[in-house]
Every structure is written in C-alpha cells, then in structure tokens.
Amino acid sequence: MVFPFTALVAQTPLQQALLLAAVDLSIGGVLVSGPRGTAKSTAARALAELLPEGKLVTLPLGASEEQLIGTLDIQSALRDGGVKFSPGLLAKAHLGVLYVDEVNLLPNPLVDQLLDVAASGVNIVERDGISHRHDARFVLIGTMNPEEGELRPQLLDRFGLAVEMRNCFDADVRQRIVKARLAFDLDPRGFRARHQDEQAKLIERIHAARAALASFDFDDAVHARVSELCIAAHVDGLRADIVMLRAARALAALEGSTVVTVAHVERVADAVLQHRKHEGAASSPSRNDATRDAAKGESNAGESDWGYMPPEPAGTAKVKQVRPLAAKKA
Template structure:
C-alpha cells in the first residue's frame, strides 16, 4: 500500500536515534549500499524514521508498505481477471514491487514474513528486476528500491539469506532520558494537533538536509579510498568472521558515502570506524563473544568540520564469583547426600553450583540416542524408537483426498491464471469453464528447537559433555532431512541464542565445544522465551511442525507450575548424581512432555 497521502512526521524532527538517521542518510546518498534493517523493541521510532526516509528521495513521498499478510500476487503482480473475462486477453496488474520502483519498500515485522515472500524479495533484491512467468507468458519490469525492514528480535530471528541482503543494520534501544521523553511527547502532541503547521515548522531544516544529501550524491563519484584502508576493511571483516564478500563491499561503499556526506574527497580511518557498527552488527560471527562496539558518531555535522570519534567507555568487568576449592568440593559432594528433603537439597545444590565460574567441557559422542515417535502426551512413555525414527516422524506428509493423478489430490486453492489461460485457449464459455487448482503441498516444514542447560550443576559427571553429544546427534539427523534447527541455552541466570533458526548446520561441534557452563538455572525464563518464540514462528508459518527438546538436570530452585511449550516436547534428563532427585521427570510431568534419562539413551 502507498503511504504518500498520509502526513509523515518530519525526518529532522525525530528526537535521538542518531545512528539510525546516519544509516538512512547513507543509503540515500549511495543506494548501492543496500537497505537498512532496524531491530529494536516497540516504541523506539523504527517506523517513524523509516517512513520519514521517503521525504529525502527525489520522488518524495513514494513509500510502499508490504503488509505482513500480503499474498505473493500482491507483491509481484497479479492477473487482471476483469480484462481476461471481457477482452479474452491476459494482462497483469502491477504489484507492490512495481509501485516501489525508485522509492522505498517498507516491511514492518520483516522477520515474520512468510518464506514465499522472502524468496521473492531475495530474487528481486539481487537482480533489481521483477520477472513474472506463467505458462509461457512472461512479464518483467524494473524494481529498484530501497528496502527498509523493521523487526522486534523477541518475536523471532530473520532468515540469514534475507538478513545479509540488508546493507546496514541498526539495533535500537527504547531507553530515553527524562528530557528526551518530555521532548518526544511534546513533539508528537504538536504534530497530532496540527500536522501541516508542524511540518512547516521544520520545512527549512528538511530542505537543508535534502540539499546536503544531493551535494553528497554529486560528490560521491570523486571520492577515493587508499589501498591501505581497503586492506583495513578486509582485515576487520576477516577478524569478525564475516561470511562471503558482501560485508567488505558494503563497508567500502558506506565509507565512501560517509566521506561524501562530510564533504571530503579522500576516505579516512574515521569514516571506516563510523560505519563499522552499521555493517557488522548483523554479519559478525563470533559465537556469542561480545566485542566493544566501535565509536558512534553524531548525525548532524557541518561538512567543513569532520566528526571526532567518541571515546569508548571501558566495560565494567564482571564480578569474580569464583569459590575456593573447598567450597567447590563441598558443593560437588552435595550430590551424594540423601539425608535432606528433595526441596532443601535442590535449593542448596543450585546455590552452590551457581557460585562456580564458567567452565568448559568438550563434547562426548553419544551413540544410539532413542527418542519418542508419539505426539505430545502428559504421560511418560516407556517406548523409545531411535532418534532417526523420531525425526522422520516430524516430516509430515500431505494426505491425498480422493482420486487424482499420481495419487495427489488437488489443492482447495484455485489457480486463476491456469484456469483463465486454459479455458480461453479452448474458447470455452464462462459457464463451461473448468477450474484448475494449485498443487497440493507435499509436506510440512519442521523446526527442532533445543533448549540446552548450561548451568554449573551440569558439569557433574560430564553431563554437560554428554548433553552436547545429544544436541549434535539431533542436529545431524535434522540436517540430513533438510529441516530447521534452533538452539537456545540457559545458564548463568540468563537465556541466550546459541544458534538462531536456520537450516540445520552440518558442522555444529565447534560451536558446542566453545560453549561454557556456569551459574544457576533459569528454567522458567527459557521456557517462557521459547514459547514466545514458537508463537511467532507459527504466525509466520502456520503449518510448522515443532519438535522441542529440553536437556537439563532439573537442578533449580524455580517451580514448574504452568510451564508448557507449543508442539511436541521431550525432556532429556541429564542428571548424573548417584542419588537422583527426579526433578527432570517432574518437569516433564508438569509440561506434559515425553521423558528420558540420558543414561538410558545408550550413553
């Protein structure tokens, strides 16, 4: 849908968000950088600034929004049924891609976009041409636009292929000072009461910004970059483990644009430093090892005064929570105590183990893991088919209904294009038309979500190493079946992603070996975050088949009341102490999940 008739909040009137303003300005100066991915919670001005970008383009106001529930025909173009019925000729109505040409295509909640639309966007983003082909009839048109996507990371990850297509990315926060909050509310109130007067108030600043951008566009072709700085970009991309070469190219183009924006003709190290967080924030592959961000730069500066990078503030080192060796031995010895009640034993054990610093355990190979074939049930199943059977059971096949060629039933969705073309070619009267249906789907997508306990208590008896072996075996089976995999860890009183939702990777062992265990067990936090993530995944793909595995020893002071997960869930108990507390089994019963003990899985 077009947004040109809706008054837009002036770009220059937005309070704060200097880094995002800079990113949007750079892609306006040099569209070959690519689009901008804006990640942040609700209320962080993502949409306001994205829509304000259209005001800076030569075709002002040309902003096209891709709705979350859009169909493929809405995006790429559709068949003109009215003309086909009246004139017996087939023609196409332009889709959103055609309307966004030379403008901005804005995708809100881009991480929830259906895979079919993501595939179309990937093709067009690469070629800048939209090609529609239907049974020998081909139509194409240019589709060169700036792609702006917003997302809330709490609602699910973005497909890596589409994420890499965004040249720049900005991660926003919604924490503002008291003065900023007051200014934002006052600005919004003034705009809502009289949009025309508010826009007129900032008209001069807006025109000045547009003139500045146009000057930078003209100067861009004269900007040069030394080989030494090109090498600097390559080395830093290499250090960040950036996949492919798109990051290097985007970084170079963004540095050129920033140099032109500052009114210079030669790229400096400062230009490279300034755009680094925009280029690497969504491309860095450091397996979760955080690195200090490069200095950010203010957005509005006169071109004659180059920006001065802000000094980085040193991070406060974490408090040392290491216990003495005698305390460690005491906490380990508590595993063998059976003189106290289950509840008090759990509390003491969790507190003792939580004091240990993070430690590593390398993966131990697990043979012949056996997991359930049955659908989710509240009972604990005694049967245990192999993991391969389990994962194969998740590969749901479509069922044929009624007779059809090759045993496949027609889809209830009518293929209007094939219907029109077929009946027009046969010169059938409308009353004698035969309907053609779209092909039925042959299967469902499958997601394997693994929740891995990385608390200190899992270090006992090599339970953590064995858990890693179980994760690897699940991943290998999912990889062979071309199914999706996501791994979330919970330990050290925090929950974080080890592996976002991707096609199951072939090589996961190195990532697992680099994952340490430490701290307490936030079991409730991980279950609630996983449920929220799964709800978003189902919104994106309603037919998604979900298989969740919780690998934990259950040693936590938190209760299990009210915990549940969407889809089929299996709890794999990793407790290795001589006296079992049965907390893993209690978790499975509370969640209505299948239950197995790691020692019973052929380890």
C-alpha cells in the same frame, strides 16, 4: 501529515543508516530491530517524504507472491497477442520506500525474493515461458521484534545495514522526544514550518551526494581497514566488505568529502557488522560515532543528508499494463 525527518530526536544511528541506504541503493536496505514504540515507522515515513516521488509502500504481513511482484495475464496473449501486466507492490514502490513491518514473520521465500529485487533494482515476472521486467529501485526498510522470532542468517546477511533500537531510559531524552511529538500533534503545520529550512537543505544535499558517488575510489588503507574489521567479526563471505565500502563512500558523499577515509569506514562499521558478527568475534576497535551520539542523547539529524541513484533503463517485453480500477473510473 508526516513528522519531519530532521526533527527526529535521539535517532542518529537509525537516521544515518537510512540516509546511507538511500544514497546508494546497492547497499541493500536497512533492517531495524527493537521493541514497539521506538519510532521505526515514523522514520520510514519521514524518509519517504524526502524521496523523489514521496512514496511509502507497505508490504502487509499476509501478502502473496503475486501481490508482491505483480501478475501476468497469459490469456490475453492468446486473445490479443500481447501480455497484460498488473503491477505489484514492488512496481508501486519504485523511487520510494518499501516498508516491511515484522519482516521476520514473512515466509522466507517471499523475503528472499524481496531482497533479490532490492539488490538488483529490477523485478522479473515469469509465467509459462513469458516474462516481463521493470525497474524497481527503492529504499527497503524492514523492521522486526527479535522476541517474535529471528531471520535466518542467510537472510540477515542480505540486508546491507542493521540498527538495533532500544527503549530509552534517559529522562532528559524521553522528555525531548515527548515534547517534540506533542508539539507536532498540537500544530502539525507550524511544527513542519519550523523545520522547513532544514528539510530543504537536506534535499539540496541529496543531489550533490548522488552525483558525487561515482567520483570516489578506495585507497589501500581503506581496503585494509575494511578487511581487518570484517575478519575480526568472523563474517561469512565477502558481502560485508563490499557493503562497508559502499556505506563509507555514501557517508563521504553526504558529508561533501573528496575522498573516502578510514574514519568513514569506522563510522559505518557497526551498522554493517552488527547482524553479521559470529560468536567469539572481537569487538570493533572504534565505536560508531553515531552510536556515541545516541548514547549521549544527541540528535544530529539536521546535519545528515541522503540521496538516491537514478534508475537505469531495463528492457521490457511487449506488455500492456493494466490501469488500476480507480484510475479507469476517474
């Protein structure tokens, strides 16, 4: 059984980042860095359970390009006049979560390809002049331990949001985390039942947040604050500005606001700029509210919400999809 998302303790910054990325997939996923044992995979599984199809697809460290994007059987074109497509992990993750542990240890070309699809929502497989495309819209969650190596700056920038996890040395918070985990392990069904109402409310708010996204606009004050924060952080290019606006809009939608405000911008700024800041950059004038909550050992998971943008139709070539072997036997 899966540990409930709303029962996570003292993980407010991580929860907020995951929810924002799930509300607006164009944000570009979440990079979570930190030591082992800080609930990274637990949070990913908890989020996946609340998505439309409840899927969590894990990309193994030794995955090949074909495993990731899928394969085309060109020989079938000569024999049958049509191309057979065998889905990869990107197709299987559609409408769910694609979890990449130790993303910093993957080959850079594979990470680049993964981030391209996460940003566009479409996977294109090409071979010998024949191509196939399919929707691949998912929440990308990448984790890494900085002690095992860093991602290139160009790849870091492609992740929309970043959260840095740290070991907890607050005795009260540690006790709350351990008690929650022991209670879940002792009686998973009972533990989940106690959080059922919170989970249901979270799901209800998902739909409202998704539907509200298109109704938001950004006034000059919001644009000015975004520019100010990004300039102070000495970021490269304009991707940080765009992601910050989208994240602020997602936060406003989650909270049921009617407008995006400067306060929304400041509350998402840390997650947008943390992995993009250059040395010598000025600190953000306002600390992320979520970070303040975490410093106090507070968890506002029950007050969070998230959503998912529906897929847009994508053209496809004449392709016969190969059913998994297990399905054929069934």
